[in-house]
Amino acid sequence: MSNIPETGRTSRVRIRLVIIQVLVLSMFVTLGGRLWYLQIRNGEEYYHEAKSNHVQRVVQPAVRGSILDARGIALADNETRLVVSASRTQLMKMKDRGKAVMTRLASVLDMAPKEVMDKVRLCDSETPKPCWNGSPYQPIPVTLEATTQQALQLRERPEDFPGITAEPTAVRRYPAPGGTRTAQVLGYLSPVTDAEIQKAKDTDSPHLRSDQVGRSGIERTYDTQLRGKAEVTSYEVDNLGRVMGQTKSDPGVPGATLVTSIDARVQSVAEFELQQAMKTVRNETDKITGRKYEADSGAVVVMETRTGRIVAMASQPDYDPNAWVGGISGTDYARLTSKSSNYPLLNRAIQGQAPAGSIFKVVSASAAVRAGYDFDGKYNCSSSYSLGGRSFANFESKGHGPITLGDALKFSCNTVFYALGHKEWQRDGGLKPNKDTHDWFYRTAREFGLGSETGVDLPNEVTGRIPDRRWKKSFWAANKDSWCKQGKKGGTYVQQIAYESCLEGNQLKAFDSINFAIGQGDVLVTPIQMATAYAAISNGGTLYNPTVGKAVISPDGKRVDMIKPASHGRLPIDAKTINDLDKGLRSVVAPGGTAAWRFGGWPLDKIPMRAKTGTAQVYGKQTTSWLATYTDDFTIVMTISQGGTGSGASGPAVRNIYNAMYGLDMAGNQDLKRALLPKPQAQLPRVNPDGSIEAPEIKPYVPPSPEELAPPALAGPPAAPPKHQD
Template sequence: MSNIPETGRTQRVTIRLVVLQILVLSLLATLGGRLWYLQIRTGSQYAAQAQGNHIREVVEPAVRGEILDASGRVLVGNQTKLVVSVSRTSLLQQKDRGKAVLSRLAEVLGLPAKEVQDKVRLCDAKTPKPCWNGSPYQPIPVTQQATTQQALQIMERREDFPGVTAQSTALRRYTGVEGANASQVLGYLSPVTDEEVTKSADKTGRERRLPSDQIGRAGLEAVYDDDLRGTTGIDKLEVDNLGKVIGSAGTVPAQSGNNLVTSIDARVQKAVEDNLAQAMADARKVYDDETHKNFEADSGAVVVMDVKTGRIIAMASAPTFDPNIWVGGISAKDYQALTSKESNYPLINRAIQGQSAPGSTFKVVSAAAAAQAGYPLSSNYPCPSSLTIGGREFKNFESQGHGSITLARALEVSCDTVFYGLAYDQWMKDGGIKPKKDAKDWFFVTAKQFGLGAKTGIDLPSEVTGRIPDRQWKQSYYDANKDAWCEQAKTAKPDDYAAQIAKENCVDGYIMRAGDLVNYSIGQGDTLVTPLQMARIYAALANGGTLYRPTIGKAIMSPDGKLVREIAPHVDGKIPTDEKTLEYIDDATKGVIERGTAAWKFTGVGWPQKQIELHAKTGTAEVAGKQTTSYLTTYSRDYAVVMTMSQAGTGSGASGDAVRRIYQALYGVDDKGTIDNGKALLPKPQAELPKFNPDGTAIIKQASFTDGLTGSRTFLDPVPGPATGTGPAVLSLAALEPARATGRSRG
């Protein structure tokens, strides 16, 4: 028998029962609380979600707005195509799950049956393309290239094609109006990502993204996507637990997007593109004495800017491509061709993404820096054929000396040694190899005040900053490359120039040497700019010193032609020159056209300088391992025109004829220097917005003009139809690493 008293045993049982009761009551309380939370506290929320499980959305794409030029010509519109689509829901309701219907459809369309079947299957992690990655309740497009006869066969035999529709659908179209391409400016579309859809799930209207949406990914299509996209329509369908449609839960109609009026003139754009292409072709016929082969002229860019507003009249980049290649998708072969090194990356807009040394076109900035540093504009400065600094000889172009000359004359003849001397003197004043704590660094400071080394803020994506290689940049560059330099220096040999430089940099690559600054003063060395940055600077020289933010968008218009909002010019600041200095540089750049390095391409061949005064600065930048870069920066009373070409020769020699022809087209000047305003494309920038008909189409006036290259012609612009539709595309930009410019600059 147990020795435990009966009372003790009873107490232990009682305690266990109490604990069990507490546990049961706790579980019941927890369950009751959870039921209260689900049924009362959040019951309405879950009820709505349950109801949502029986609602399926069918999307009606919105009509995307058009992109127009300054006169209302359609640069980007929409075109109607016959699209054959299949309802997957209808197919699944058939006994053979639609196999027979798809086979008949493939026969009518002249496509392999398997291809049609693959297009209507749903995408997942294991299913290769082609497949459908949209909503299974959305009509799935099988082809966008159906003929009228094919569409009639399908629609007249509906009993043979249940769930199949053939209807007109709008697709994006890059019109090439007036022959203008402007592909890098206009941009492209691509489908939204799952992440974008998820992030906008709680939004409404245009802010909400749906799986079927197209979105701008580059150019104006991207920047003004919210304005252009419109609001997608939604047809809500009630379905049962098997997915069968049993009714409608309401419809939200689609709303068309607004139109974008730009400052681009399609006719000027065409003339600019043609002249850039011709200049590159001409350069490839010229023999380069230094490399002993013809110039490659592998890329280039041109910017035409309204000097009084900063608006872009034309922007061209080469090589280029047909933007319509993205509409409806692009083949792997075509995509590879556009993104390969062999094609030289035509997707890049070199006007805003192409960085290179500006060469002697930078000297107007250095002249302004010298004036700020206190060097008299009225003084003469020595222009010897060469100057020895730090044991290194820095030469003028073709080792030509000009004696003692003014800064203005130094700009006209593009004398390097004048600027070498000024930069070296200022470097010494700032402490030389041991800089003062309060070093003025006028040449760097002034460049930044001109807006260099920073984005201009143009309404295009992916603009780059360029580079001003000041002391701060020098230090950060040293920190990033010191280890690599020191490793390379270990193998340095007397005849290995690169290794010897690495050896020097390993020791004191962070120091601003005299050679760095004198090279910089003529737009060489580590200096990088974009054509747009230089156009902005020369526009400021033309308008009295105002730095405008470059813009392409001019106004947002509703589909019926009413103004939604105007995009006004924006002033970012002033260049750091007083009125006297500005007039001095203005007169010097006029001298470049009349008697300086550009005279042989302008006044020397009959340009009417007295009637239409032009100003210019030529530049020829030397780049390590490449042929010279041609740079020509110009302005008139109305426009700044900047052209640059990689590996093309001298500034005036390679670009002079093309830039002159652009001005001839703008002002109606023939090859004999006669001005005919009736043949001028745009003798004054167009300030007013285009007029529109009641249906939203633009009213285009008749005009005759000469493009300066192919002769004169007369045209009557067709009145564009209303915008209809959207179009898909996929694109990614390749990146170019700019080469470092070294050596002397040429005028």
């Protein structure tokens, strides 16, 4: 037994419990104090430190989908290049704002330091090109053409080049197969902007800062399909940038492939022949001005008549879309946007506007029939038409006596349409219009699709202009003050016109209507509008929306989404009138027609040809050449600004395009082995099991030799053109 009394033992236990309680209490006090220290006194400091432990996203941009022609030939694709990029965010954190690093980088890349610094500065309204138009938070390409040796120098000395990377990257390429650029149709890319990122963040196709987006052409129209989805891997990193773990990974998806209806071979011919026609006519003298023709711009459209699909579309002047890859230089940007180069970025097939001239007469003939005139009736084709003491001459002042509307198309007789336009203006009340005016000529023009967009799948199409009564009033209201200020009675021609417009510019006058009837005056049309209208005559009346895109194929090749032809209306005439127009247009290429001298030897029995020539007058400029044509399968419309007559300037080029497509020589002999496209391309390119698409070879276009252009039956001196060309 223990000698310690019970009371003493209890006392010791209590002492121990007290000690333990004191220790526990001390621990709680210490912990509480520490918590107060961390959360209250230094809470803000540790909050910011914790906040600096964040998620960093690493983005691997998706490979952009290819753009192919109808047979599978690449019009736009990608190639791997060594790309040197700079992180502007890191450079701006340096004391000298990265100047030393960029100077060293310039030395390695054999560039001037200023050139490197210009590339990484941000674009604004006052900063000239080159500059960076994308997000300041994404790597900015300095060069897309680094050598392996240059890349190794940068990687071996990372301490000398902080914020600089050198990586193999897929870069957009426009290979120009067969020498064809297809520039304005394809468009170009540039970096996404912060404003675009914000605008698209809640849509089905949000942008990442690394995205390149289409800025024009089909690169823009089909940007969502072509762009694909970038691979994004998210890492948790601390404030020192050390990776603490991977939090999420979203696999990327390459962009889809866009198959177009463009045939690269026909496109090559169209581009060459348009350019050659402009060069040729620049060596010819304009009889009106006594100067050489300027032929400053032009366009040609080749379209399938039964679908509206675009086979070729060329515009001059053009440019190399590769100039935009990796950021455009200041010199190239100035050239592409300057007046002296005549704005090659414009696609004049859908943005070039001019009076239609005589190719408009199919509209006027249709309007006349709707107004009650007999197509086969007789109308006086006099050498001139008088109105209010003024005489309006027929083209080259030639008359043909009483003729039908079909013959009026054949001979392109202005005075027949002058008289019809004047009579309809009078029937509608003249200067005091009736409440129920029919306005057949203006209404018919609008129902032919003029004055409105055609719906082509290319951005920035313009509407043209149909100057009816409503337009006259709105235009007068917008310009009255300027006209009244500028106008002067009895002054110069411009001052007198301004004076008259100030007083009565809101009125639709007889002069306006007779000019309108031959596609002159304030009428403005585009080549795509006229191609759509003439294709509708060919196909029986359907106005198709012109389309370049034909199908979208998934990256693995397993899914094909066809882009089906769509219509935006029908011609406002019956089948008989369409047939009458067709006959009249056939006569234009027959003996005596205004285009006959350009289609001599054409096999009309095998491949029926229809055409309408046009020569449009523009104040202060030389005449604009128009030629609208079609067969059963294709429609071709060409225009050359300040290029002279329709058949004279555009005729040879259009004939050569048809010859190449159908495999014809100038004598009308057909060799289908040489024919590029005797029928529209129905099938899509073949897709291999791995998703790749087979592409045939393409050779550059070889223009016909002088011997080929002169058939044996016409050997010797070329025949003189007819007096009346239009």
